[in-house]
Amino acid sequence: SQTIHQWPATLVQPVGSPLSLECTVEGTSNPNLYWYRQAAGRGLQLLFYSVGIGQISSEVPQNLSASRPQDRQFILSSKKLLLSDSGFYLCASHRGLTTNEKLFFGSGTQLSVL
Amino acid sequence: DQQVKQNSPSLSVQEGRISILNCDYTNSMFDYFLWYKKYPAEGPTFLISISSIKDKNEDGRFTVFLNKSAKHLSLHIVPSQPGDSAVYFCAASVSAAGGTSYGKLTFGQGTILTVHP
Numbered sequence: 011s012q013t014i015h016q017w018p019a020t021l022v023q024p025v026g027s028p029l030s031l032e033c034t035v036e037g038t039s040n041p042n043l044y045w046y047r048q049a050a051g052r053g054l055q056l057l058f059y060s061v062g063i064g065q066i067s068s069e070v071p072q073n074l075s076a077s078r079p080q081d082r083q084f085i086l087s088s089k090k091l092l093l094s095d096s097g098f099y100l101c102a103s104h105r106g107l108t109t110n111e112k113l114f115f116g117s118g119t120q121l122s123v124l
Numbered sequence: 125d126q127q128v129k130q131n132s133p134s135l136s137v138q139e140g141r142i143s144i145l146n147c148d149y150t151n152s153m154f155d156y157f158l159w160y161k162k163y164p165a166e167g168p169t170f171l172i173s174i175s176s177i178k179d180k181n182e183d184g185r186f187t188v189f190l191n192k193s194a195k196h197l198s199l200h201i202v203p204s205q206p207g208d209s210a211v212y213f214c215a216a217s218v219s220a221a222g223g224t225s226y227g228k229l230t231f232g233q234g235t236i237l238t239v240h241p
Contacts, residue, residue, distance in 0.1 A: 054231035104227035115167030
């Protein structure tokens, strides 16, 4: 089965600083990859998804960007963090053709912007 | 605008009793619903799902009920065990040809379930 590596587990960054969160996937090839975020009191919100190298779709306008330089690598970035970027960020991978069950999540990064 | 809502932030249940977690949605286009469970310091893991063509799906101690007219679904855990203590997320999606919607889930806020021994 798939394994998703996400790091760091927690991160505290000042407002205006850059951000780079990395996610790598093992145990599959050519997966769809996703970045989700949970802000305080809210559900998990889909931020970006990618169906292949260099292919990124943004679901909501925001201060963040995503890149997929390799098949099993997905990166979430920001040039200047805002307070509203605080939240719990989850990378997810999907390798299946018919159902949603095969959505595997990483363990997440808790980002606090101060 | 939250399209999927879990209005109970937390639920406390005695071991052996039934746990009922609720979820409401507003988007009538949703046709596939899932429950995920999350332990601390881990990512969510899939628990059970239901298609809109059904009103019930059962898997061992877990049963999901769907009421399309009320736009409501619930997860029943019987009997509840201390190991079930976790955060439970309800999620929904709209199916599309080509599979491009799969993985694009709309989640609720989560409900913290605590099962006491």
